[in-house]
Amino acid sequence: MLKAIADERSRLNSRQEISGIGCFKDDRIVFWTWMFSTYFMEKWAPRQDDMLFYVRRKLSYVSADNSEGKKVEVEVYRRDSKKLPGLGDPDIDWEESVYLNLILQKLDYVVTCAVCTRSDAGDIHIHKKKCQEVFASPSKHAMDSKGEESKMSYPNIFFMIDNFEEVFSDMTVGEGEMVCVELVASDKSNTFQGRRCSLNIRS
Numbered sequence: 001m002l003k004a005i006a007d008e009r010s011r012l013n014s015r016q017e018i019s020g021i022g023c024f025k026d027d028r029i030v031f032w033t034w035m036f037s038t039y040f041m042e043k044w045a046p047r048q049d050d051m052l053f054y055v056r057r058k059l060s061y062v063s064a065d066n067s068e069g070k071k072v073e074v075e076v077y078r079r080d081s082k083k084l085p086g087l088g089d090p091d092i093d094w095e096e097s098v099y100l101n102l103i104l105q106k107l108d109y110v111v112t113c114a115v116c117t118r119s120d121a122g123d124i125h126i127h128k129k130k131c132q133e134v135f136a137s138p139s140k141h142a143m144d145s146k147g148e149e150s151k152m153s154y155p156n157i158f159f160m161i162d163n164f165e166e167v168f169s170d171m172t173v174g175e176g177e178m179v180c181v182e183l184v185a186s187d188k189s190n191t192f193q194g195r196r197c198s199l200n201i202r203s
Helices: 002-019 025-042 094-105
Strands: 050-061 066-078 107-118 124-137 158-160 178-185 195-201
Touching: 002 025, 002 124, 025 124, 094 107, 094 124, 124 178
Parallel strands: none
Antiparallel strands: 050 066, 107 124, 107 178, 124 158, 178 195
């Protein structure tokens, strides 16, 4: 799947370099609807969620200079729903929908939190660390209020740990120590890994 996306981007870049113009919108819709149908509607892995996520862009206003402003919404349907948007629906951003479903359903995520110190030479020494599997979500809710309703956060993706107090309860930070947080993404077949984010916080 990732190779197909990389090949498509390479093809589009080559066409733009040769012709000096962008590709036709219909070409892009054909490719991205094919990707969506093939990898999320037809190829359903045992561990894959039965939900499908669609990024819809609705016209919300037209400015004085006739430029359009669009409101972005994420619609969620069960795979067997009879209300699924039709493939090729012009209001659906199919490329973004492919990326969103890829992030939410095709990748596994592990967050590592470590208490570290840095030596005078710049080397980092880990004193204690915890790893926790987390799940990507296009919505968020306040961690100090578990009963609060989730709010859509797309295009921001959140990785929430609902039991963080239990998981990290024994991780204390002393004078001169720092907390290092790393998020690692890997595909479900473990053919690749990628570090998405790394953060250091000093006490």
